[in-house]
Amino acid sequence: MIVLSTFSNGDQSDIDKNKGIAILAYIIFFIPLLTAKDSKFAMYHANQGLLLLITAVGINIISTVIPFIGWWIIGPLGNLAVFVLLILGIINAANGQRKPLPLIGGFEILK
Template sequence: MYDSSDIQNNKGMAILAYILFFIPLIAAKDSKYAMYHANQGLTLFLACVVANVVLSIIPIIGWILLPLANLGCCVLAILGIVAAAQGQVKPLPLIGKYTILK
């Protein structure tokens, strides 16, 4: 499904997708592998923004859960970076099934 030369040539872009998801959208838009990880990075970014906004609005309980949500975002980013570095096309837990970019 994914070309091995595409994976080897775009591992750096795939890793970068979890830090700055828009860089692979600009620099490696022809790579199916980089675009997959850019989608995962964008989905993670949006999920983290929503979690931060919602939990910051909810008094006390939300404020207690906010650091845990941010820790979860960091863990998911690390899982994505590791998968990208290993050349894997593996969806992130919980949010990986959603596709934003086509």
């Protein structure tokens, strides 16, 4: 079950302070681990960024292992899907939302 988490008004300062870090988490997921490990908002987006990285690596491994279908169908469509999820995650972080990515966002690796 995926539940959209909302922040209380007391967490608005956390969102405002760490919005840039949360955006960077989708490009380099470990940035919040080093700079904002006390921020629930930044760590949430670091988790989403890590899930996105694992998905991208998995898609690229699968597309490399399976000849023809992987190279011509799975690889391009999978990488396009990862790019769309990347944009959605960045938009959510920029808007101060704690919204899981479609399909993969329900998992929690970083706590």
